[in-house]
Amino acid sequence: MSEATLRVFRGDSNSGQTVDYPVPVAPGMVVLDALHYVQGHLVPDLAVRWNCKAGKCGSCSAEVNGRPRLTCKTRMDDLPQDQPITVLPMKSFPRIKDLVTDVSWNYRVNRKIPAFEPRPGTNWKISQLDVDRVQEFRKCIECFLCQNVCHVLREHDMKEQFAGPRFFVRVAGLDMHPLDGRNRAALLKNELGLGLCNITKCCTEVCPEEIHITDNAIIPLKERVVDEFYDPLTMLFRKIRGK
Amino acid sequence: MTANYETREHDVLIIGAGGAGLRASLEALAQGASVGVVCKSLLGKAHTVMAEGGIAAAMANVDTADNWKTHFRDTMRGGKLLNNWRMAQLHAQESPDRVRELEQWGALFDRTETGDILQRAFGGHTFKRLCHVGDRTGLEMIRTLQDRGVQQGIDVYMECTVTRLLTDGGRVAGAFAYWRESGRLIVFKAKSIVIATGGIGKAWRVTSNSWEYTGDGMALAYEAGAELMDMEFVQFHPTGMVWPPGVQGILVTEAVRGEGGILRNKLGERFMEKYDPKRMELSTRDVVARSIYTEVKEGRGTEHGGAYLDISQKPAEYVKKKLPSMYHQFKELADVDITKGPMEVGPTCHYVMGGIRVGAETAESTVPGLFAAGEAAAGLHGANRLGGNSLSDLLVFGRRAGLAAAQHAKQVSAPSIDTAQIEQSERELLAPFSNTGVESPYAVHRDLQEVMQNLVGIFRAEEDLKKALVELGKLKARAAKAGVEGSRLFNPGWHLSYDLKSMLTISEAVTHSALARKESRGAHSRIDFPNLDSLWEKKQNIIVRENGAMQRRENPVEEMPAELKQVLAEDKS
Numbered sequence: 001m002s003e004a005t006l007r008v009f010r011g012d013s014n015s016g017q018t019v020d021y022p023v024p025v026a027p028g029m030v031v032l033d034a035l036h037y038v039q040g041h042l043v044p045d046l047a048v049r050w051n052c053k054a055g056k057c058g059s060c061s062a063e064v065n066g067r068p069r070l071t072c073k074t075r076m077d078d079l080p081q082d083q084p085i086t087v088l089p090m091k092s093f094p095r096i097k098d099l100v101t102d103v104s105w106n107y108r109v110n111r112k113i114p115a116f117e118p119r120p121g122t123n124w125k126i127s128q129l130d131v132d133r134v135q136e137f138r139k140c141i142e143c144f145l146c147q148n149v150c151h152v153l154r155e156h157d158m159k160e161q162f163a164g165p166r167f168f169v170r171v172a173g174l175d176m177h178p179l180d181g182r183n184r185a186a187l188l189k190n191e192l193g194l195g196l197c198n199i200t201k202c203c204t205e206v207c208p209e210e211i212h213i214t215d216n217a218i219i220p221l222k223e224r225v226v227d228e229f230y231d232p233l234t235m236l237f238r239k240i241r242g243k
Numbered sequence: 244m245t246a247n248y249e250t251r252e253h254d255v256l257i258i259g260a261g262g263a264g265l266r267a268s269l270e271a272l273a274q275g276a277s278v279g280v281v282c283k284s285l286l287g288k289a290h291t292v293m294a295e296g297g298i299a300a301a302m303a304n305v306d307t308a309d310n311w312k313t314h315f316r317d318t319m320r321g322g323k324l325l326n327n328w329r330m331a332q333l334h335a336q337e338s339p340d341r342v343r344e345l346e347q348w349g350a351l352f353d354r355t356e357t358g359d360i361l362q363r364a365f366g367g368h369t370f371k372r373l374c375h376v377g378d379r380t381g382l383e384m385i386r387t388l389q390d391r392g393v394q395q396g397i398d399v400y401m402e403c404t405v406t407r408l409l410t411d412g413g414r415v416a417g418a419f420a421y422w423r424e425s426g427r428l429i430v431f432k433a434k435s436i437v438i439a440t441g442g443i444g445k446a447w448r449v450t451s452n453s454w455e456y457t458g459d460g461m462a463l464a465y466e467a468g469a470e471l472m473d474m475e476f477v478q479f480h481p482t483g484m485v486w487p488p489g490v491q492g493i494l495v496t497e498a499v500r501g502e503g504g505i506l507r508n509k510l511g512e513r514f515m516e517k518y519d520p521k522r523m524e525l526s527t528r529d530v531v532a533r534s535i536y537t538e539v540k541e542g543r544g545t546e547h548g549g550a551y552l553d554i555s556q557k558p559a560e561y562v563k564k565k566l567p568s569m570y571h572q573f574k575e576l577a578d579v580d581i582t583k584g585p586m587e588v589g590p591t592c593h594y595v596m597g598g599i600r601v602g603a604e605t606a607e608s609t610v611p612g613l614f615a616a617g618e619a620a621a622g623l624h625g626a627n628r629l630g631g632n633s634l635s636d637l638l639v640f641g642r643r644a645g646l647a648a649a650q651h652a653k654q655v656s657a658p659s660i661d662t663a664q665i666e667q668s669e670r671e672l673l674a675p676f677s678n679t680g681v682e683s684p685y686a687v688h689r690d691l692q693e694v695m696q697n698l699v700g701i702f703r704a705e706e707d708l709k710k711a712l713v714e715l716g717k718l719k720a721r722a723a724k725a726g727v728e729g730s731r732l733f734n735p736g737w738h739l740s741y742d743l744k745s746m747l748t749i750s751e752a753v754t755h756s757a758l759a760r761k762e763s764r765g766a767h768s769r770i771d772f773p774n775l776d777s778l779w780e781k782k783q784n785i786i787v788r789e790n791g792a793m794q795r796r797e798n799p800v801e802e803m804p805a806e807l808k809q810v811l812a813e814d815k816s
């Protein structure tokens with residue numbers, strides 16, 4: 001069995017530093033296993049979130065060697081072992097302790113998004129093709145890695161004005177539900193700050209569920225907002241209907 | 244001691260935010276109750292999110308001959324007739340409506356050609372019955388429920404662990420808990436409490452369960468005087484990953500077999516022909532798990548001590564579409580492309596059929612005001628659960644529990660809180676900080692997992708079970724001395740020292756119950772008593788706390804009414 005060095009952030013909201021820990025590496029081991037080894041044998045109070053250990057719950061997000069990843073899906077043997085493996089908490093959220101950050105802001109944003117509402121009179125027949133089209137957005141495991149890398153949140157900290165890619169994915173999943181009857185265009189424009197996204201695609205690159213966040217969710221939603229608010233015909237209709 | 248805690252008050256307090264807890268909260272809310280939901284993890288991360296294969300409901304969209312009677316019969320037979328027949332009946336009758344309701348709240352299932360909800364085959368189900376979304380059904384379900392809950396105004400206390408139920412005389416009065424993040428204390432006052440805390444699998448070494456599955460809810464109920472029932476029935480799912488070591492135990496969904504996956508031993512033999520020639524790979528889980536175990540034990544296992552499960556005879560595109568997360572799981576964690584070659588699989592501790600004894604209609608336990616639903620409750624599944632019957636269980640009995648809890652809250656006066664109970668809970672919770680360094684909770688947990696894995700596993704024997712009880716006694720003494728380092732700020736070692744207590748209580752209950760049941764039935768296999776004993780069909784195996792100690796006793800089973808007996812007998816197979 002070989003050995004690796006895990007360089008883990010230890011600290012709280014005020015201060016902290018990285019600390020090196022030696023860990024034995026077993027075949028197929030993932031970074032979360034290594035963190036558990038440290039917790040179980042060296043530092044019992046090392047704070048880490050996890051649940052499924054199978055890439056299904058989105059709890060174990062961190063920055064491994066500078067890349068935002070699920071630690072339960074990051075294999076040790078995919079990382080260079082001749083140098084320390086650094087594991088840092090997600091940078092865009094306030095630190096609580098060690099690798100655990102305060103992600104409650106995401107839950108507050110989610111409250112702003114009205115849930116599914118069926119169109120009146122629907123007969124609940126849906127074609128598989130329509131299901132396949134939205135399936136992609138509904139795969140989201142809420143790991144918040146996309147939120148973590150998006151520069152609008154990471155560099156500019158515009159959490160009040162901007163909902164972030166995760167929630168554009170959520171709106172896309174609702175809007176493209178074949179039977180949904182709500183219009184969320186005004187919400188996207190005014191409250192969720194869709195216009196602030198300048199299509200850098202960083203979010204798409206880190207999504208462990210391989211959701212094409214930018215191309216398939218954000219861009220179509222932007223088009224929808226344009227149609228709704230800037231299309232002359234729609235604007236005329238709105239005038240006439242007095243909305 | 245002064246008030247070191249904040250206090251919150253609700254008509255109905257729900258402990259657990261998986262499918263059962265969320266469904267219960269929606270129903271209690273619909274009844275006009277004020278509802279609080281507490282959970283150990285972040286919202287949306289409960290076990291329900293991991294469920295893959297589907298929800299069982301006799302909707303008859305694919306096999307038009309299906310109906311509640313067949314579902315009832317399958318459930319009873321799968322459970323080796325030990326099921327609470329009334330629960331099995333309600334479950335079979337109400338599941339289709341619960342699934343439709345989920346759809347009306349926005350869940351999107353895979354479809355048939357005619358645009359209805361698609362259903363797939365699963366072990367022990369006569370017909371294609373599992374409503375699903377690829378292999379991420381649980382995710383769809385929990386998101387639908389959680390988003391609806393949040394919109395409707397439930398108060399969610401997340402990353403908050405309940406460590407004790409407070410009682411007023413014989414009835415429930417509230418709960419004592421701490422915030423995992425800050426370590427601060429919180430007391431809930433409530434007229435009704437619903438336990439929806441899930442299972443106990445973390446007490447075994449090879450398990451598909453997460454850190455949350457430490458049996459807290461059952462231990463809480465037991466401490467408050469409720470009866471636990473049929474605790475010996477622990478389901479070992481036949482197919483967990485076996486290699487590499489880090490992923491051992493992670494679930495390989497039964498949907499792989501439902502979609503046509505074939506099991507073989509290292510000689511290439513399709514061994515299920517020997518054990519259940521009729522149902523083959525889609526036999527019930529207890530049978531398939533024992534078959535794999537036996538193949539391995541007799542020297543016909545794979546390189547890493549499992550069996551081969553092969554779906555590569557199906558077109559690659561089909562496999563990727565129907566089993567996307569399995570495809571990624573094997574590719575990323577085991578370097579295996581399941582569209583090209585077989586997976587290696589072996590039994591993994593997965594589910595507990597036993598739990599808190601509740602009434603079928605109301606989900607109320609033997610303690611007034613205390614309800615239980617989902618995996619934490621006993622009764623529906625008898626000696627063995629059929630795949631897909633858990634998600635439907637959560638919806639059917641989650642709803643019933645929420646309804647009854649809200650009604651109960653309307654009828655009773657506000658209970659009073661006994662500060663002595665709070666002070667004692669606080670002392671117990673904080674004790675590990677004064678034990679610094681004596682014993683590590685992680686070490687005790689590892690040893691507990693070995694004991695349960697080796698002595699209370701798939702096959703059991705009197706000698707092993709007795710030895711397990713002795714070992715559990717020693718572990719309890721060690722756990723009481725377990726110390727923690729650091730502060731109360733998000734401290735997993737400290738969190739574990741409480742979870743460990745629950746695991747030890749529940750492990751003891753499982754072992755006592757298993758020792759007493761001198762027969763083999765469903766998931767409980769005694770090598771020293773390999774046959775069914777019809778006397779055991781007529782009684783419930785009960786664990787209860789009396790005079791501070793764990794006692795076991797037997798309750799008679801209520802006779803099944805004639806019309807249900809008729810339903811059971813109808814089918815010739």
Ligand SMILES: Cc1cc2nc3c(=O)[nH]c(=O)nc-3n(C[C@H](O)[C@H](O)[C@H](O)COP(=O)(O)OP(=O)(O)OC[C@H]3O[C@@H](n4cnc5c(N)ncnc54)[C@H](O)[C@@H]3O)c2cc1C
Pocket residue numbers: 258259260261262263264281282283284289290291292293294295296297298299380381403404405406439440441442451452455459460494593594616617618619630631632633634635637
């Ligand atoms: C990998 C996997 C796949 C599965 N696939 C299927 C499937 O396809 N079909 C099927 O029918 N079943 C399946 N099952 C089983 C099914 O998912 C579970 O039995 C079911 O989800 C349990 O739901 P629940 O609501 O009872 O509990 P959970 O969803 O586990 O929720 C328990 C809740 O209780 C909380 N809690 C626990 N203790 C405390 C405490 N002390 N204080 C506060 N909160 C607490 C937890 O935080 C959590 O929120 C699967 C299980 C696994 C592990």
Ligand code: SF4
Pocket residue numbers: 149150151152164165196197198199200201202203204213214218
């Ligand atoms: S594409 Fe938009 S949402 Fe995604 S990272 Fe770039 S700016 Fe953020």
Ligand code: SF4
Pocket residue numbers: 058139140141142143144145146147165166169206207208209210211213
């Ligand atoms: S969209 Fe992808 S990266 Fe973002 S939260 Fe969901 S799964 Fe994670």
Ligand code: FES
Pocket residue numbers: 049050051052053054055056057058059060061070071072073
């Ligand atoms: S632990 Fe669930 S995604 Fe990593």
